[in-house]
Amino acid sequence: MTLAVLSGSANALDPTDANRLEDELVTALHAAGAADVERLGDDPGRLRELSRRAHDAGERLLICAGDLVAHAGLLRILATEPGGRSTALVVADPAGDLRDDRGKLLPAAPGAGTVRYLGAVCLAPADLPTLDKVADRPDLFAALLEAGLVPVATPVRLLKAERVRTTAELTRARAELAAVDEDRALLRLAVKEKDDFFTTYAVSSWSPIVTRAAARLGLSPSAVTWLSVLLAVVSALAFWQASRPAMIAGGILLYLGFVLDCVDGQLARYTRTFGAFGGWLDTMADRAKEYAVYAGLAAGAERVGLPYAWPLAVTAILLQTVRHMTDTWYGALHDEAAARPRPQAAGGVGARLSAASNRVQGETGSAAYWLKRIVVFPIGERWALIAVLAMIFNGRVALAAVVAWGLLAFAYTGALRSLRSLSMRVGVLNTVDTARHRDDGPLVRYLLGRAGLPAPLAFAVLGAAAALALVVSLLTGWLDAPAKPALAIAALLVLAAGLPARARHDGPLDWLVPAALRAGEYLLVVAAGLSGSVPPPVVYLLLFTLALRHYDLTARMEKGAPAGRAVGAPIGWDGRVVLLTAFALAGAATAGEAFLAVVTGGSFLYNAIADWRAGGRTT
Known part of the structure; x- marks a missing residue:
């Protein structure tokens, strides 16, 4: 449960109004999920003690200014950020001193901002050591930003929140809160603020009715x-x-x-x-x-x-999967650039x-x-x-x-x-377990990667280009199936992408490496299918199971899910390429692709079910 802290008080208010506002905030913070609400009072040094207490318990720490008037629903949104990241309450303000960059809050020059801080921030456990360093600063939020905190923005939008200094401001703020149907506003806030055209007009215009019914x-x-x-x-x-x-x-x-x-x-x-x-x-x-x-x-x-319907389906799944890999890593790159701009x-x-x-x-x-x-x-x-x-x-x-x-x-x-x-001049793939997200197996980890060659993207693109050239040659009749020598050469070029596996993947375009590796492997699956006259549904099934495996890797990263078990993972893309090529050269491409589909799909299902039973929730 979240630990909440009331920082400061509305000293400019009448003592009766100030005490009443403080009681209202305590009630709202409890409603937001805070099991314990501490009043900081005039002892800012106690904030460091509370920060360490929350850190040791692995809890979030919600810090709220004592002069804030806000809907309890806003504080609950602040305290329950789904990614477990630090987040701050802001309101749109063209003259603000903060800039909202893809949902991340960054300092801005005076008059160049887009939002204004409203005095409430919820810190994730991982960011509490940063708070520990600046807990004594009176300008706490600015100090946190200076120390490197990049919180997520929680905008006010349809609800109301404002800091007050006088009784008149307090009265007006309470009237504005009372004029809003909070539940109805929360239902509309559940709809993404910026969604796609079809979703916005053909779905979200009426889906809240279904959402309320489901609730x-x-x-x-x-x-x-x-x-x-x-x-x-x-x-x-x-x-x-x-x-x-x-x-x-x-x-x-x-x-x-x-x-x-x-x-x-x-x-x-x-x-x-x-x-x-x-x-x-x-x-x-x-x-x-x-x-x-x-x-x-x-x-x-x-x-x-x-x-030609199955070839189109094969092309569609290959294309969409590679596209989604670029989407994932470009998003991660953009977030890295926002957090550590150059x-x-x-x-x-x-x-x-x-x-x-x-x-x-x-x-x-x-x-x-x-x-x-x-x-x-x-x-x-x-x-x-x-x-x-x-x-x-x-x-x-x-x-x-x-x-x-x-x-x-x-x-x-x-x-x-x-x-x-x-x-942007930043890298992102080097900030995670690179080998895991490359999906490297033992052949690359312990043998090919020892070459330590540079330019990982160039090698990955070379392998994908070789596999694509083979597919085009087989489709156009320039090469006649089974074209085993050409398949072996293409497989070797795809495997060459393992030679720079241990090099730093910090180039500005190295976020494309996972997509290029997926393209090389998937195109080789298609080439082996064409070479060995594999039924298109079998080729599609293997691509389907491979896609699930690779989406699993990126989805766990994006959603903050546990890394999961490694059953079936040690084979890696390199092992699958070797096995697939061996089956195809032996004249058993159909059996090889079916076998790999069963192994890949089976290991994915086993891991997913095991993780569900171990730590999954019905939420």
Whole structure:
């Protein structure tokens, strides 16, 4: 439970009003989840003692100014940040001394800020040593920022909060609080403030009704997630049937499944029932549902005699997985740049793109803003496109549209993000367990990596390019299957990506290494399938299980979930490449891909179930 501290008091108020306000804050802090509320009074040195107490207990410490008038719901939001990060209460203010950068609070020059601090900050256990260093400073929050704290912003938005100095201000602030329907506001706040176009207008406009109903029924966010999975699976089965009524039903079910996919997050935010495992489950379910739908569309198109549907599904899953890897690591890179900024390249293209992007992001609701949100092809737009085209045309058309738009989005985001990352001049992959997120196995960890070569991205891209060239050669007939020598050479070039595994991955573009490694491995799976005439559904199944494994790695990082067990992990991408190539060269590519699918999928399921039983929650 969170430990709360009332810092200072409203000394300018009448003593009766000041005491009443303090009592109201204590009540609100208890309602926010604080098991214990300490009054700091005139002894700021006691804050260090309380900080150490919270740190030793592994608890958050919520520090609240004694002159704050705020809805209890805001303090609860502050105290229950889902990522377990430090967060501060702020209000929009063009003349503020803070800047909100992608949800992170950074100091700003006077008059150049976008938000203003409102006197309440909740510190995560990991940041309490920073508080210990500056606990005696009267300008506590500014001191924390100077010491390196980068808190998450908790904006006031639809609720009310203000610091008061006079009885008149106190009366006005209380009247403003009373004029707001707090529960209704909290329900609207559960909807993401900036979401995608389709989600904003076709889902979030009415999904809060479903969210409130789910809360009244006592459903957990994870229960809603499972209902969403069920609808997506039934939708995929309907697409497999491929009749016009079935395709229409599949499109409707897919849309309803996406509504529930939004509701589970809204329900978690509305009820403040978060869990690292629940966040992990939501991410994994999203990807599994989407890729199951791809399979249903392909199987349905094949069922009615439409060729090339499975190759399109294979391309779609490969493309989306590689894209998502770049999304994950670019987001991590951007957060690293915000937390530890370096001087950007003056006048460079990347710096100008960053400025333009930030300007467009600030123009919420404008045509440019929505175009920027749509062109990257987020999940809402993908599911809407699939549903509409499947209902009107067929599964092959829907898959072809997903591939075409996905390629456009990949080219757009890849080019712009690469230019922006060059201007940021920071690395991110070196800040985590690099070998784990590369998915290196023993061959790379203990043998190939000993070469210690530099340029990890160049080697990873070389392997992916070699595998892609082989796939194109087999598809165009330039090489005739089985083309075993070419497959062996491509596999060796893919494995060469292990030679710089021990080099520092701190280059401005090294955040692309995981995506390039995934591309190399997945393209080799496709090449081996073409070389050995493997049935496309088997190729797709292996790619599906590999995608789950790699999403598992990134989702655990993003959601703060435990690292999990290592059963099945030691084989690594390098071991899978060796086994796959050996099976293909032996003329048993189908058996090899099926075997790897069973091993990869089985180890993923075993680890997930074991972790669920050991530490999962139904939230």
